[in-house]
Amino acid sequence: xxxxxxxxxxxxxxxxxxxxxxxxxxxGLFLPLIGFHTVTNIRNELELDTRWPLLFSIVAxxxxxxxxxxxxxxxxxxxxxxxxxxxxxxxxxxxxxxxFVPFCIGFVIVYPAIIIAATGFGGAxxxxxxxxxxxxxxxxxxxxLNIVVGLAxxxxxxxxxxxxxxxxxYALLAKEFGFSFWILLPLAGVMSxxxxxxxxxxxxxxxxxxLAIVTLAFGEIIRIxxxxxVDVTNGYAGISGIPRPSFFGIPFNANDDGFAATFGLEFxxxxxxxxxxxxxxxxxxxxxxxxxxxxxxPVGRAWEALREDEIAxxxxxxxxxxxxxxxxxxxxxxxxxxxxxxxxxxxxxxxxSFTFLESATILAIVVLGGMGSQIGVAIAAIAMIGGxxxxxxxxxxxxxxxxxxxxxxxxxxxxxxxxxxxxxxxPRGLISxxxxxxxxxxxKPVPVDLVKQGHG
Amino acid sequence: xxxxxxxxLRVEHLTMRFGGLVAVDDLSFEARQxxxxxxxxxxxxxxxxxxxxxxxxxxxxxxxxxxxxxxxxIWSELDALTDSGKRGITRGxxxxxxxxxxxxxxxxxxxxxxxxxxxxRLFPGMTVLENLLVAQHxxxxxxxxxxxxxxxxxxxxxxxERASVEKARDWLNRVGLxxxxxxxxxxxxxxxxxxxxxARAMCTDPVLLCLDEPAxxxxxxxxxxxxxxxxSIGNEHGISILLIEHDMSVVMxxxxxxVVLDYGxxxxxxxxxxxxxxxxxxxxxxxxxxxxxxxxxAEIGL
Numbered sequence: 001x002x003x004x005x006x007x008x009x010x011x012x013x014x015x016x017x018x019x020x021x022x023x024x025x026x027x028g029l030f031l032p033l034i035g036f037h038t039v040t041n042i043r044n045e046l047e048l049d050t051r052w053p054l055l056f057s058i059v060a061x062x063x064x065x066x067x068x069x070x071x072x073x074x075x076x077x078x079x080x081x082x083x084x085x086x087x088x089x090x091x092x093x094x095x096x097x098x099x100f101v102p103f104c105i106g107f108v109i110v111y112p113a114i115i116i117a118a119t120g121f122g123g124a125x126x127x128x129x130x131x132x133x134x135x136x137x138x139x140x141x142x143x144x145l146n147i148v149v150g151l152a153x154x155x156x157x158x159x160x161x162x163x164x165x166x167x168x169x170y171a172l173l174a175k176e177f178g179f180s181f182w183i184l185l186p187l188a189g190v191m192s193x194x195x196x197x198x199x200x201x202x203x204x205x206x207x208x209x210x211l212a213i214v215t216l217a218f219g220e221i222i223r224i225x226x227x228x229x230v231d232v233t234n235g236y237a238g239i240s241g242i243p244r245p246s247f248f249g250i251p252f253n254a255n256d257d258g259f260a261a262t263f264g265l266e267f268x269x270x271x272x273x274x275x276x277x278x279x280x281x282x283x284x285x286x287x288x289x290x291x292x293x294x295x296x297x298p299v300g301r302a303w304e305a306l307r308e309d310e311i312a313x314x315x316x317x318x319x320x321x322x323x324x325x326x327x328x329x330x331x332x333x334x335x336x337x338x339x340x341x342x343x344x345x346x347x348x349x350x351x352x353s354f355t356f357l358e359s360a361t362i363l364a365i366v367v368l369g370g371m372g373s374q375i376g377v378a379i380a381a382i383a384m385i386g387g388x389x390x391x392x393x394x395x396x397x398x399x400x401x402x403x404x405x406x407x408x409x410x411x412x413x414x415x416x417x418x419x420x421x422x423x424x425x426x427p428r429g430l431i432s433x434x435x436x437x438x439x440x441x442x443x444k445p446v447p448v449d450l451v452k453q454g455h456g
Numbered sequence: 457x458x459x460x461x462x463x464x465l466r467v468e469h470l471t472m473r474f475g476g477l478v479a480v481d482d483l484s485f486e487a488r489q490x491x492x493x494x495x496x497x498x499x500x501x502x503x504x505x506x507x508x509x510x511x512x513x514x515x516x517x518x519x520x521x522x523x524x525x526x527x528x529x530i531w532s533e534l535d536a537l538t539d540s541g542k543r544g545i546t547r548g549x550x551x552x553x554x555x556x557x558x559x560x561x562x563x564x565x566x567x568x569x570x571x572x573x574x575x576x577r578l579f580p581g582m583t584v585l586e587n588l589l590v591a592q593h594x595x596x597x598x599x600x601x602x603x604x605x606x607x608x609x610x611x612x613x614x615x616x617e618r619a620s621v622e623k624a625r626d627w628l629n630r631v632g633l634x635x636x637x638x639x640x641x642x643x644x645x646x647x648x649x650x651x652x653x654x655a656r657a658m659c660t661d662p663v664l665l666c667l668d669e670p671a672x673x674x675x676x677x678x679x680x681x682x683x684x685x686x687x688s689i690g691n692e693h694g695i696s697i698l699l700i701e702h703d704m705s706v707v708m709x710x711x712x713x714x715v716v717l718d719y720g721x722x723x724x725x726x727x728x729x730x731x732x733x734x735x736x737x738x739x740x741x742x743x744x745x746x747x748x749x750x751x752x753x754a755e756i757g758l
Contacts, residue, residue: 290607297606297613298589298596301582305590308579315511315571316591316660317564326603436583438617440625440637444583450642451581 015070023063030058101375108136108281112274121270128270130389132277133345137338138385140284142365142377143291144334149363150372151291151300152327153307153454155212158199158219159362162192162332164226164354166339171239171349172232181245181344188340189333195222196332200325219359226351238350245344247275276345283341287334288374294330296437303327304372304437307454361385368422370429371453379430388415462528464489464696465510465664470519472505472720479505481720483519487664487713489528492690492697494707494728497717498740503700504574506717507666510698511571512560519556523567525663526550565594570662572653574669574700580642584633584652587641588624589617591659596620627655631685647678651685658689664696665689671703679703683710708732716740 035055038046111132116124141163148156166188173179173187203214226233233239244252252259252272259275260267294300302323305313313320343349365384369376391414394407426432433445465487472480480502487493495503508514510521522534527550537545537552544553544566553567563569579587589596599616600606606613628634631651636644641652650670657665670686671679687710689695701707707714707728714731716724718740724731731737739749 293607293609294603297600297603298593299600299603299606301586301590302593304582304586305579305593308581309577311513312573312577312579313590314513314560315564315573315577316593316656317561318590318593319561319565434581436586436638438585438589438621439583440585440621440634442638444638444640446581446583446640450640 015067018070019063019066022066023059026059026062027055030055034058104375104378105285108132112277116270121268125270125273128273128277131386133273133280134389135382135385136277136280136284137342138362138365139378139381140280140287140338141335141362142369142381143284143287143374144331144338145362145366146331146369146372146374146377147291147294147303147334148327148331149366149454150370150377151295151307152303152324153452154324154327155208155215155454156328156331157212157216157356157359157363158222159215159331159335160354160356160358161199161219161222162196162335163339163342163358164222164351165192165195165332166336167343167349167353168226168233168239168339169336170340170343171242174243174344175239175241178243181243181340185337185340189336192336192339193329193333196328196330196335197325199332200328204321204324216356216359219354219356223351223354223356226354233351236350236352238348238352240348242343242347242349244272244347245276245279276341280338280341280345283337287337290330291374299323299326301437308452364419368419368429370426370431370448372434372451373429373431376429376431383418384415387418461491462489462524463487463531464524465698466520466522466524466531466534467506467510468520468522470506470509470521471517472502472509472514473517479720480509480516480717483717483720483722485715485722485725487696487698489696490690490694491712492686492699492710493713493715494699494701494711495715495717496701496707496731497723498743500719501717501740502720503717504668505720507571507668507698507700510555510563511569511666512555512558512563516556521555523553523555523569523664524550525552525568564660564662568660568662569664569666570657570660571666572650572657572668572670574672576646576649576653578641578649578653578656580640582641583638584628584641584644585621585624585637587652587656588627588659589620591656592620592623595661624659627658630688631655632681647674650674650678650682654685654689658693658695662695664698666698668700669702670699671701671706674703676705679706682706686710 035050035052037049037051039049041047112124112128115127115132118124119127141159145156145159148154148159169188169191170181170184173184174181179187199215199218203211206214227235229235246252247259250257250259250262252269252275254267255261258267259265259271265271291300295304302313302318303326305316305318306320306323306327310320313323342353346353361384365380366377368384369378369380388411391407391411397407398405422430428448432448434448434451435445436443463486467486468484470480470483471478483502483506485493495506497503505514509516509519520538522531524530525546526548530545530547530550530552533545533547533552537554542554543557543562544551546552551567555563555567555569558567564571579590582590596613596616597603600613601610625634625637628637631654633644633648633652633655636648641649644652650673654665654667654670657667667686671682674682683706686697686699690697690710699707699711711728714724714726714728715722716731716734716737723736723740724734726734735746735749739746742749742752744752
């Protein structure tokens with residue numbers, strides 16, 4: 001006991017030394033970044049300005065934070081580690097686990113009604129559109145990419161390419177040929193799937209970093225083609241005036257044959273938004289349903305087996321070529337659905353919407369959520385997309401930091417910070433146990449340290 | 457229809473070169489139906505290379521590897537098959553396959569040759585039961601209508617899956633792992649992982665089971681259990697086994713036929729007793745030239 005207590009006592013000298021080193025490092029780093037500052041004077045010349053008070057205050061904050069870490073946070077983390085792990089899950093967790101998913105599905109179904117009740121018709125538009133629809137698109141994309149990255153273990157950095165194919169397929173075919181949304185939705189899925197398989201072929205032999213690089217390049221190729229093939233895609237200017245989906249033939253407009261007039265309601269843009277909300281909700285739930293089913297089918301097990309050990313797969317008579325291609329094709333198909341929905345919702349698309357940052361965001365959602373976990377990916381999408389959206393709402397911060405403070409400018413900073421924190425605390429994502437697809441007596445979650453991350 | 461003693465696998469003039477290195481040089485041997493054939497030799501003799509050629513992981517530089525299903529009379533068509541350029545032929549219940557022409561997964565799927573690995577290759581993050589279901593992939597794939605019926609949850613697929621689970625349960629009982637069925641495979645102790653890998657290979661419904669050092673790292677008790685398991689696989693299921701092994705207690709006790717390799721060349725071939733006393737084999741294992749065997753043997757009290 002005394003020995004344990006001695007070990008836990010904080011070494012003051014070491015803590016001070018750490019703080020000194022950190023302060024020095026911070027000074028070295030921030031001296032050029034913050035200490036010096038160039039300003040243009042009246043004669044349009046650059047002049048060097050110094051900001052010593054700001055520099056020293058930041059360096060001091062860093063030093064104090066390091067001290068606080070050594071004296072407060074580190075011992076606390078140590079205590080958490082020493083705490084004995086609970087061997088049995090408490091009853092409330094079992095109940096919680098059982099009701100969590102039905103509750104979530106129920107909540108997203110009544111979400112628009114809650115919002116309308118809370119904010120009225122005018123205010124609800126923003127909350128249903130920016131939060132509801134926007135998040136659900138990313139939930140769906142995350143679930144789609146989860147098939148490729150989480151289940152099959154193939155790192156795909158160009159996933160947004162399939163999203164773009166779906167969006168442009170809908171936009172071009174709807175504008176040129178006037179096909180309806182319901183015909184083009186599956187068609188966009190098929191086309192994206194086709195491109196997914198096409199990408200799959202050359203990368204079949206690649207593993208790890210090489211696979212990631214080629215998929216990244218593929219994503220860029222698609223985007224650059226969209227930029228440069230002006231005759232078809234209209235380049236950077238994008239495609240506008242994309243036909244919007246109708247309510248089974250009844251358009252959402254203020255005309256006499258429009259949705260509001262048909263159902264005897266007062267015209268409001270919210271009806272279209274609510275319709276789109278339920279549409280993307282249905283698509284996302286379809287993705288989840290299909291993925292859950294696939295995991296329990298031989299093809300899904302083969303994906304996971306491929307992630308675990310490709311050579312063993314081949315020794316068991318599994319055609320790894322087909323298995324990889326189905327994973328790419330399936331993942332791409334859901335991206336295609338999401339893409340055509342995106343085009344229909346926006347009414348305008350341009351290559352700007354399909355940059356690498358989008359791929360990175362979707363991948364971050366999958367990694368953050370825990371590869372292979374449906375619930376984890378959904379939570380991560382809500383946190384990432386909802387989190388960045390909510391930053392726009394934090395107007396009260398202006399009262400603290402002054403009128404010129406714009407919280408949205410700090411979105412990426414906070415976002416990155418949150419990501420680092422989560423990766424330190426939960427390196428394998430929020431939900432990091434694997435649920436077995438079949439069991440004899442009782443399903444036991446597989447601890448994450450046994451699950452392989454695939455070869456890329 | 458399957459008669460014990462008929463030729464099952466015929467390896468002819470198998471040569472495998474890696475650049476300038478000849479790993480296997482003009483190797484010919486036969487494995488018979490229902491028998492346990494052991495492939496032994498010092499480290500680096502090329503045993504695993506022979507395995508990789510038979511199971512399609514390597515494409516041999518030269519040579520022919522024929523495998524027969526059912527009636528051995530079909531061997532008469534071997535030359536015709538070789539000239540036809542096809543991978544295999546079937547006549548009713550019988551079939552003849554040229555393994556060197558098949559990619560690895562088809563060797564398991566069509567020619568029904570299963571294998572295990574020297575360094576165990578399970579799916580550690582999947583449960584023991586899932587490991588055995590992955591092994592039944594091709595059968596389940598057909599039952600699930602290549603996923604289509606499965607997605608819609610048709611009862612025919614559920615029946616097939618239940619049958620697969622039953623088969624897996626049966627094998628888990630036989631290797632004594634039924635109580636670990638829902639545990640991740642990576643959590644099992646080493647000896648259990650070895651047995652699970654054999655059970656997984658058996659779930660692919662093979663006619664020939666290739667085991668690469670199944671007794672490596674096992675203690676004497678586990679080794680004895682393994683012997684029993686392999687004998688029962690041979691006797692009860694009529695499945696032939698091709699075995700690479702260093703543990704002579706396993707080799708000499710259970711094998712019907714032993715092939716000895718040294719530097720890629722076959723130096724002996726025959727019943728265990730014959731091979732055991734072959735001076736060439738002793739020389740290879742002691743690492744001395746033939747004519748010094750007696751001298752060295754006397755020195756070490758052989």
